[in-house]
Amino acid sequence: MPELPEIQTSINDLLNSRIIGRRINDCRVLWPRSVRPLKAGDFQARISGLVLQQLHRRGKYMVFRLNRDQTLLVHLRMTGQFHLRPAGSPEDPHDRVIFELDDRRRLCFHDTRKFGRLILTADPEDILNRLGPEPFDPALGAEDFFRALRRRRSRIKALLLDQSFIAGLGNIYCDEALFAAGIHPLRNAASLREEEAQLLLVKIREVLNTGLRNRGTSLGLGETNYLSGGRRGENSGALHIYGKAGQRCPRCGSVIEKIYVAGRGSHLCPRCQEITLEGSLTSPG
């Protein structure tokens, strides 16, 4: 599932494919819910003729700046991806929105499970302002992170998945960061000691950086798998814990467990990520 490294890789690949400066000559919406809340016809009419001026990432959103003060926010959710194809290519059954560019290329939003969203708006900040800090923001210091954790009573994993607390983490990199920091996903956020919080922030950045270097994580071979630039991500070999329930912990050899936290499958080593009674309880004050 696309998280920060996969979104950033998708953006880098589009930038390398020189889509900036291209005009959208025409647009076809094949699955209207992909462009909610606009109606398909309104989306097509409003975006046709606009020029792609900038592209960057914020959290898990791809932010396409267009002229006339319009912004296209794209959330890939589970299976969204972009493909550039020559004009006249045969239609892919999972393409949901197709942009005809002015250089005889097609920018196709491909989304098997149809959860992804393309939001065309003049006020992207209404959405982006709800996001928490970027994990790599140099202004996000270890001490701030510790203090923010101390104020919260939720389970640490639920908090890391909360995009308004920190933006860009999803299930895979969350499990990997918690394992690398030796922190049980059910730990109460407020129970983390200062050195644990500091280490967790370091490990979050490490696992994301590894993911970025490897162009993201692709799991399995099927239709729903993550691709960018038509290629698989190479990060699955760098995973230590995610998707490895029943296998041995690479650090201590214990059997990796899978539990559910905040409704998500969560992988952990019961020895490297111990939880104590006080860690699982809400601390007073």
Place this chain on the structure above:
DNA sequence: AATACAGCCTGGACGC
């Protein structure tokens, strides 16, 4: 404030 759960979706894994 935190949690749980349904809903949105389909391909793939699994059992028989």
Place this chain on the structure above:
DNA sequence: TGCGTCCAGGCTGTAT
């Protein structure tokens, strides 16, 4: 081989 069933999960909305 071919069904049926369940699972995966980011996010939103609703209920507790």
